[in-house]
Amino acid sequence: AQTVTQSQPEMSVQEAETVTLSCTYDTSESDYYLFWYKQPPSRQMILVIRQEAYKQQNATENRFSVNFQKAAKSFSLKISDSQLGDAAMYFCAYRSSLYGNKLVFGAGTILRVKS
């Protein structure tokens, strides 16, 4: 079974600075998807960024980018120019490309942004 590990329960960043959230995963599959979701205090889950495993190029969405290391099974999220609105719980998630749409979530990282 696939597992997703987020080893940082909490992180803090100064406004306008850069922060990196870590995620590692374990799978025997070669084709899959990885995601970062944001859950703000409203608790609505918001997709931040996705990465398809067959793509070598790291995904980027505005201030959010990932460092995808397939061999190391590592998928970190970098947030540049942090804003107060980035404060939230961030979840790393895995989805097999073969076995339906089920998501496997990591434990989450609480990100605090200081002004």
Add this chain to the structure above:
Amino acid sequence: GAVVSQHPSWVICKSGTSVKIECRSLDFQATTMFWYRQFPKQSLMLMATSNEGSKATYEQGVEKDKFLINHASLTLSTLTVTSAHPEDSSFYICSAPRTVRSSYNEQFFGPGTRLTVL
């Protein structure tokens, strides 16, 4: 974008009663929906996969007689917590996958339902 709604957004009930939570895909059809449970500051725990027109698939350790799931139409799945007890108090979230491009589905999440059992 695609929207998934949940109703109610919060509910308080007495111990021993049953509570029904609805999950609707508002602008797309979903043959599959997922139900999660989340405790404060913890991750989402998948409870079950709701399948339109057939029985739900429950994750290991989830009591199917306790958490009844019905996926009666392509836009509606319901989760009924039967004979609720205080330990069932939690935040329940549903999600539904929607095809956004060929061979790729994206999960859209409902806003969640906070259940408090007194």
